[in-house]
Amino acid sequence: MSLLLPTTLVGSYAQPDWLIDRAKLGGRFPPRVRAQELWRVADEWLEQAQDDATIHAIREQERAGLDIVTDGEMRRESYSNRFATALDGVDIDNPGTALDRSGHPNPVPRVVGKIRRRHAVQVRDVQFLRAHTDRQIKITVPGPFTMAQQAQNDFYDNEIDMAMDYAAAVNEEIRDMFAAGADVVQIDEPYMQARPEKAREFGVEVLNRALDGITGTTAVHICFGYAAVIHARPSGYSFLPELCGCKAHQISIETAQSNLDCAVLDDLSNKSIMLGVLDLSTNEIETPDVVAARIRRALPHVAPERLVIAPDCGLKYLPRDVAFNKMRAMVDGTRIVREELAKTVNGIGNGK
Numbered sequence: 001m002s003l004l005l006p007t008t009l010v011g012s013y014a015q016p017d018w019l020i021d022r023a024k025l026g027g028r029f030p031p032r033v034r035a036q037e038l039w040r041v042a043d044e045w046l047e048q049a050q051d052d053a054t055i056h057a058i059r060e061q062e063r064a065g066l067d068i069v070t071d072g073e074m075r076r077e078s079y080s081n082r083f084a085t086a087l088d089g090v091d092i093d094n095p096g097t098a099l100d101r102s103g104h105p106n107p108v109p110r111v112v113g114k115i116r117r118r119h120a121v122q123v124r125d126v127q128f129l130r131a132h133t134d135r136q137i138k139i140t141v142p143g144p145f146t147m148a149q150q151a152q153n154d155f156y157d158n159e160i161d162m163a164m165d166y167a168a169a170v171n172e173e174i175r176d177m178f179a180a181g182a183d184v185v186q187i188d189e190p191y192m193q194a195r196p197e198k199a200r201e202f203g204v205e206v207l208n209r210a211l212d213g214i215t216g217t218t219a220v221h222i223c224f225g226y227a228a229v230i231h232a233r234p235s236g237y238s239f240l241p242e243l244c245g246c247k248a249h250q251i252s253i254e255t256a257q258s259n260l261d262c263a264v265l266d267d268l269s270n271k272s273i274m275l276g277v278l279d280l281s282t283n284e285i286e287t288p289d290v291v292a293a294r295i296r297r298a299l300p301h302v303a304p305e306r307l308v309i310a311p312d313c314g315l316k317y318l319p320r321d322v323a324f325n326k327m328r329a330m331v332d333g334t335r336i337v338r339e340e341l342a343k344t345v346n347g348i349g350n351g352k
Contacts, residue, residue, distance in 0.1 A: 004341060005295070005309050005334050006067040010221055010252060010276070011079060011140040011186065012314030013057040013072030014323040019049055020077075026317055030078035032108040032150045033095045034085050038077050050075040051128065058133050060324055065331040068136040068184060068308075071129045079188050079314065080142035080150060081109075086121045087169055089113035089155065096152020101194035110152045115165035123176045130181035139182050143189035143220065144170050144210050145203045150191070160202045167209035178216040186219040186252065187211075193222050196238040203239070204246050211247040219250035219274055223313050224258065236260065241267035250274050254312030256294055257281050265301040273302050276312035277333070278326050283318065285325045291333025292340075304341055309334045 015022070020038050031038075041049040057072030076082045085092045089111055096110035122139060129137050144166035148159055156162040174185050187210060192199040211218055220243065224234065236258075243251050244267060251268055254260070254276035265273055277294040278286060295309060309330060315323040 003067055004304055005307055005338050006136075007309045007331050007334050008066060008068035008138055008184075008274070009061065009070050009072070009327070010223075010274070010310050010312070010314050011070055011073050011138075011188065012076070012316035013060065013070070013074070014315050014318050014320040015072070015074055016053055016056070016320065019053045019074070025077075029100050029102075029104070029106055031081050032078070032084065032098075032106055033081060034092060035077045035081070047075075054125075054128060055132055058129065061327070062133065062135065064324060064327040066135070066327065068138050069129070069133050070138050070140070071125050073140065073314065073316065075125060079140065079316075080147060083121050083142050083173070084109050084147045084150065086118075087166075088116040088118045089165075090115070090151075096154065098150060098152055101191065106150075108150050108152055109147075111155050111162060113155055115162065115169055117169035117172045120176050121173060123173070123180050126177050126180040126182050136183040137181065138184035138186060138219075139177055140186040140188055140221070141170055141173055141177070143187040143192075144206045145199060146189050146191040148206070149195055149198070159198075160206070163202060163206040164209055167206045170210040171212055171214070174210065174214055174216075174218070178214070182216065184217045184219060184250075185214075186221055186250075187248065188221045190221070190223050192239045192243075193224060193237060199239045200242060204242055208245075208247045214247070217250070218248045219252055220246060220248040221252035221274070221313075223252075223254050223276075234258065236264060240264055244268050244270055250308060252276070252310065255298070256286075256312050262298040262301045265298060272306040272308060273298065274308040274310045275302075276310055278311035278330055280312050280315065280318060280326075283322045285322065286329045286333070288329055288332035288336055291330050292336040295334065295337045299337075304337075 053074040061069040090109045091112045095107040098108040100106040148163035250272040252274035256279040
């Protein structure tokens with residue numbers, strides 16, 4: 001990627017109130033099964049409304065100055081459930097139960113047969129996004145390890161076999177996403193942080209199965225959970241250096257709210273880093289100088305050519321005006337660091 005410090009979203013943007021009931025959305029954990037009750041628009045008009053919201057999300061990203069835009073995940077009730085409930089082998093009418101990352105039971109897809117992708121799930125999303133912007137585009141898909149943790153297994157002999165079949169389904173989807181025009185495909189794997197022991201057992205293996213034979217630019221997002229839902233933040237990751245063994249080109253991490261010690265990035269010297277620099281636990285808008293400072297603290301550990309600048313996580317739960325202004329501050333703060341790096345390269349400020 002020729003542009004230094006390209007800016008992007010992790011995936012989601014704030015959905016409009018006319019599309020989704022944001023009070024209901026924010027008053028529950030992210031749904032793992034379908035949650036049609038969240039939508040404010042009747043079924044017959046829902047796709048059209050989601051298309052219109054997607055166009056708005058694209059224009060907001062362009063207006064803020066992002067270099068790589070997403071569809072804002074306008075069509076999703078959560079980052080994972082739209083894909084996870086579209087697969088064969090899942091009984092969506094009779095959900096199961098699994099513990100979420102905070103330890104509470106949550107309705108989840110119940111696996112009653114072999115997991116297979118019966119059809120493309122998000123490929124139209126890529127086509128629509130590609131048709132409505134001339135910038136680089138990114139699309140996200142839930143990861144196989146995370147989907148396996150967010151399911152009740154009533155079919156497979158073991159969890160690894162189930163996760164590998166999820167990975168095969170994700171692999172098929174990613175291939176079609178790149179064929180539809182995606183520049184970057186990101187796999188969301190937050191449960192690698194939430195379940196580090198199991199992640200060390202088979203997480204990278206199933207992630208690599210999902211990426212097997214994929215030649216386009218890929219990323220994996222690993223985080224501490226939506227700040228609006230999971231308020232406490234550890235000071236560091238429980239699963240991160242292990243990702244140096246995965247096939248993804250970029251690793252997306254959060255550093256802002258947790259004030260992460262960026263020295264941990266030394267262990268990912270073979271990867272590009274999508275650096276989270278927006279604290280999503282607060283509606284306070286960062287100044288560009290604050291964003292710039294968060295970028296600078298990563299530079300001793302990651303060459304600027306390997307950095308992509310992003311929020312800590314998805315902007316889904318933020319008020320729309322807050323989401324936009326944080327996004328714009330991120331772009332402005334990135335510009336400050338770009339200009340500093342350009343001066344250094346040109347010999348200004350180093351005695352020449």
